[in-house]
Amino acid sequence: MKLKAAQVKQAKAGEKPYKLSDGKGMFLLINPNGAKYWRLKYRFGGKEKLLALGVYPQKSLADARSDCEDARNKLAKGIDPGVTKRIKKLEDKYAGENTFKAVALEWYETQMSEKSDSHRDRTKRLLENDLYPSLGARPISQIEPPELLMVLRKVEARGAVDMAHRAKQTAGQVFRFAVATGRCERDPSADLRGALSSRTKKHYAAITDPAEVGKLLIAIDGFCGTPIVKTAMQLSPILFARPGEIRAMEWSEINWQDEQWELPAEKMKMGQPHIVPLSTQAVALLREIEKHTAHRGKYVFPSQRGASRPLSDNGVRVALRTMGYDNDTMTPHGFRAMARTILDEVLKYRVDYIEHQLAHAVKDANGRAYNRTSHLEERRAMMQGWADYLENLKAQTKAGNVVTAKFGG
Numbered sequence: 001m002k003l004k005a006a007q008v009k010q011a012k013a014g015e016k017p018y019k020l021s022d023g024k025g026m027f028l029l030i031n032p033n034g035a036k037y038w039r040l041k042y043r044f045g046g047k048e049k050l051l052a053l054g055v056y057p058q059k060s061l062a063d064a065r066s067d068c069e070d071a072r073n074k075l076a077k078g079i080d081p082g083v084t085k086r087i088k089k090l091e092d093k094y095a096g097e098n099t100f101k102a103v104a105l106e107w108y109e110t111q112m113s114e115k116s117d118s119h120r121d122r123t124k125r126l127l128e129n130d131l132y133p134s135l136g137a138r139p140i141s142q143i144e145p146p147e148l149l150m151v152l153r154k155v156e157a158r159g160a161v162d163m164a165h166r167a168k169q170t171a172g173q174v175f176r177f178a179v180a181t182g183r184c185e186r187d188p189s190a191d192l193r194g195a196l197s198s199r200t201k202k203h204y205a206a207i208t209d210p211a212e213v214g215k216l217l218i219a220i221d222g223f224c225g226t227p228i229v230k231t232a233m234q235l236s237p238i239l240f241a242r243p244g245e246i247r248a249m250e251w252s253e254i255n256w257q258d259e260q261w262e263l264p265a266e267k268m269k270m271g272q273p274h275i276v277p278l279s280t281q282a283v284a285l286l287r288e289i290e291k292h293t294a295h296r297g298k299y300v301f302p303s304q305r306g307a308s309r310p311l312s313d314n315g316v317r318v319a320l321r322t323m324g325y326d327n328d329t330m331t332p333h334g335f336r337a338m339a340r341t342i343l344d345e346v347l348k349y350r351v352d353y354i355e356h357q358l359a360h361a362v363k364d365a366n367g368r369a370y371n372r373t374s375h376l377e378e379r380r381a382m383m384q385g386w387a388d389y390l391e392n393l394k395a396q397t398k399a400g401n402v403v404t405a406k407f408g409g
Contacts, residue, residue, distance in 0.1 A: 002023055005062075013034040017032065026038070026064065050082075098184075100137075111173070114308075114309055126166060126167055130151070131171060134151045141178075141184040143184075145189075148192065164196050164197075168189050172187055204331045204336075205330055206335070207329065208338055208342060213237075216330065221394070223322075231289040236332060238279060239261070240335050241359070242336070243316065247315070248299070249299070250300065259278045260276060263275075268359060275373065279387035301315075343382065347385065353378055353379055356375060
C-alpha cells in the first residue's frame with residue numbers, strides 16, 4: 001500500500017530501526033533517534049543494492065517518489081542509478097574545488113608573491129569587487145565568453161572602461177592558469193578582443209620645461225628619505241627607463257666593465273633584451289647605493305618589507321608627492337617623456353636613437369626590428385650628453401640662470 005504524507009509525518013521512532021514501504025522497492029527508514037531516510041532497494045547485475053534518495057522532511061514524499069521514478073528509468077536503460085549518483089557527487093565536489101574563485105585564489109598565491117604590495121592589493125580588490133560576485137562560485141570550466149563579457153560590461157557600464165580592460169586581463173591570467181593546471185580547456189577572454197570600448201590612452205604628467213626640470217632635480221637631490229628611494233629617483237631622469245624596470249633592477253644586470261645595464265627580454269615590455277649605457281653620473285650613483293644594498297640580495301632597490309622583492313611602485317611616486325609634485329604635475333613615468341621631449345627638441349639628438357633608448361619598437365628601412373646593440377656607441381654618447389645636460393641644468397638653476405644649450409646630437 002502506498003504511503004500517505006500524513007503517515008510519513010506522524011511516524012514515530014521506535015527502539016529499533018524500522019521501515020515503511022511505499023512499494024516497488026521504495027521505503028522510509030525511521031531510526032531510533034527519529035531521523036527519517038528515503039531509500040530504494042533494487043537489483044543490478046544480479047546483486048541487490050540500496051540507493052539513498054534523501055532525508056525527510058527536506059525531501060518530501062512526492063520528491064522522493066520522483067527521484068525513485070528517475071532511478072527506475074535508468075535501470076530500464078541498463079544504467080545503475082547508484083553509480084550515476086556517485087559520479088554526480090564526485091563531479092559536484094570537483095566543480096566546487098575548481099570554481100573561478102578557488103582557482104583565482106590559488107593563482108593569486110602562486111603568481112603574485114613577487115609583485116609589489118600596491119599591485120597585489122589592486123588585483124585583490126578587482127577580483128573581490130568585479131569578478132567574484134558573478135563568477136566566483138561558477139565552475140571555471142563552464143564559463144563561456146558571453147558570460148565573462150556580461151561581467152565586464154557591468155564594470156564598463158559604470159564608466160570604468162580602463163577597469164573593465166584590467167578585469168579582462170586579470171580574468172585571462174586566471175583562466176590561463178586554470179588551463180595550465182588542468183582545470184579548464186581554454187581561456188574565454190581570448191574571444192573578447194574588441195568587445196569592450198576602447199580604453200582612453202593615458203598620458204603621464206611630465207615636466208619638460210628646462211627651468212622646471214632644474215628645480216625638480218635639485219629637489220630630488222635634497223630629498224630626505226631613504227637612500228634606496230632617493231637613488232631610484234636620482235637615476236630615473238638619467239636612465240629614463242620604465243619605472244618598473246628601474247625598481248626591479250638587479251645587480252647581476254649591471255655590467256661594470258662595459259658600464260651598461262643589460263636587461264633580459266623577459267623583463268621588457270616589447271619582449272626584447274635591452275641595453276642602457278651608464279653615464280659616469282649613473283655609475284657613481286650605483287656605486288654609492290651598492291654600499292647599502294648589494295649585501296641584501298639580488299635587487300639594487302629592495303623593498304623595506306624584505307629583500308626578496310623590489311621597491312614598491314609607490315616608492316618614487318610618494319616621494320614626488322612629498323616634495324610637492326602632485327600626480328598632475330610629475331609622475332615616475334614622466335621622466336621618460338621629459339627625456340624624449342628635451343633630447344629631441346632642445347638637444348636635437350636623432351629621434352631613432354631616442355626611441356631605441358626608450359625601448360620602443362623601432363624598425364629599420366626594411367621593417368626589421370633593431371637588435372639591442374644597434375647604434376650602441378651613438379646611444380652611449382647620447383646618454384652621457386644627457387646626464388651632463390641634467391648636471392648643468394642643476395648648476396644653472398642654483399645660479400638662477402637656466403640656458404638651454406645644445407650638448408650633443
